[in-house]
Amino acid sequence: MTDRATARAAKQxxxxxxxxxxxVxxxxxxxxxxxxVVKVDVADADAAGRVPRDxxxxxxxxxxVGVIRPLRSRTA
Incomplete structure (x- = not known):
């Protein structure tokens, strides 16, 4: 079982x-x-293939999860 501190160090x-x-x-x-666990969100399967398993x-x-873009604000 991996504790939070160990996972945080691995994340860094x-x-x-x-x-x-x-x-990424x-x-x-x-x-x-x-x-x-360390969770990595990626734009596509190619990027996922470059992420180590541990x-x-x-x-x-x-x-x-696809490409992440900032929301455009709407004015009322």
Whole structure:
């Protein structure tokens, strides 16, 4: 079972590794039955293929969420 502090440290390592990779749109922590995992949101399956399955012994999960764009504000 991975605790939150261990997962947070692995997340920081992964952020440094993936900071220049195109298609990575978010990196965070998520709870699973086995404790915490690092969750990587990606724009497409190609980007998902470049994400490691674990970092420092912490499981990494990916989810294809598409491109994330800021919402445009509407004026009333």
């Amino acid at each position: 390592t992964l952020v440094a590794q993936l900071s220049t990779q195109s298609g 749109v978010g990196i965070g922590l998520a709870r699973r039955d086995t404790g915490y 970092v420092d012994g912490v499981r990494v999960v990916t989810e294809v």
